[in-house]
Amino acid sequence: MAAPLVFITGASSGIGQALARRYLRAGWRVALLARRADMVKTWLDAENISADSYEIYGADVSDAAQIAAAASACLERQGLPDVVLANAGISVGIAPGDAQDLAVLQRTLATNVIGLAATFQPFIAPMVARGSGRLVGVASVAGVRGLPGHGAYCASKAAVISYCESVRSELRGSGVSVLTLCPGFVATPLTARNRYPMPFLLSAEAFARRAERAIAGRASYCVIPWRMAIVARLLPLLPDAVFDRLMAGRPRKRREGE
Incomplete structure (x- = not known):
């Protein structure tokens, strides 16, 4: 029987790369999607990963058509994944009073929210037909409350949390979790460029181990x-008053461009 298959977005670096490593070491086949597909190939080659265990798909997750094409190619070349891991995301600060940052907000939502939904969508119907599958959305603790200077990122991750909950409820009883x-x-x-304390900071590898x-x-x-x-x-x-006092003066x- 073929080894299980995991489809991972944002696989060029960070969490996506660390998760891909974990699954490869566990003997899984991997479908790795990234906007910078050349970077994915570079780290795979550097670690002497067998080409039989992976396929790389170049796509920008903010473009639903590109995601659909990559998913179709994955289904044709590797089959239906056992796990779909929507990890790709961006994080940029915004100033809500600056008109030019509306474009940053739009791009963040397109990548972090629409990108996640577009990653799940092509695999849901075939997973339901098979009666099994695992959809994994990478949100953030930042989606729990809005932090100053993080409006775009916090809003996008709050949307991811709610969207995943909605999909979970809808798929209840289908075999797809x-x-x-x-x-x-x-x-x-x-x-790496954050200018504020980051308590309980984990390495990407430590996070991937627990996430697996x-x-x-x-x-x-x-x-x-x-x-x-x-x-x-x-x-x-x-x-709110206590939360606002705690956030007062926190670096944004x-x-x-900063």
């Missing part, structure tokens, strides 16, 4: 690491 993964702070290119276990389990929602899960539970309980996320 949905997991919402909410990382805390993970050391990746996205966080969560994906293999039956959880529908998982915050990693567990200490950040406590923070994620407490934040919504804080009165860098905007485009």
Whole structure:
């Protein structure tokens, strides 16, 4: 029998790359999608990964047509995945009073939200027909409450959390399960330029190890690491006035060009 297959977006670096490594070491076949497909090939070659175990698909997840074409190619070349992992995302600070940042907000939502939905969509019907499959959406603890300077990213990840919950409810009883993964702070290119403290920071490899276990389990929602899960539970309980005081003076996320 063929080894199980996982489809991962955002596989050129960070969390996506670390997860791909974990699955390859576990003997899975991988379908790796990235806008920078050449970077995916570079790290695979550097680690002497057998070409028989992977396929690379170049696509920008903010373009639904590109995702659809990549998914179709995956189904034709490798078959129907056992796990679809929508990980690709961007994070840029915005100033809500600056008109030019509306374009940044639009691009963030297109990548982080529409990109996730477009990644799931081509695989849902065939997974339901088969009666099995696992859809995994990478959200963030940042989706729990809005942080100053993070309006685009927080809004996109809040939407991811709600969207995954909706899909999970809709697919109940079909054999297809949905997991919402909410990382805390993970050391990746996205966080490398942050200018504020990042408590409980994990390496991408440490996150991938814990995420792999969560994906293999039956959880529908998982915050990693567990200490950040406590923070994620407490934040919504804080009165607005207390939350606003805690956020006062907090360094903002860098905007485009900063």
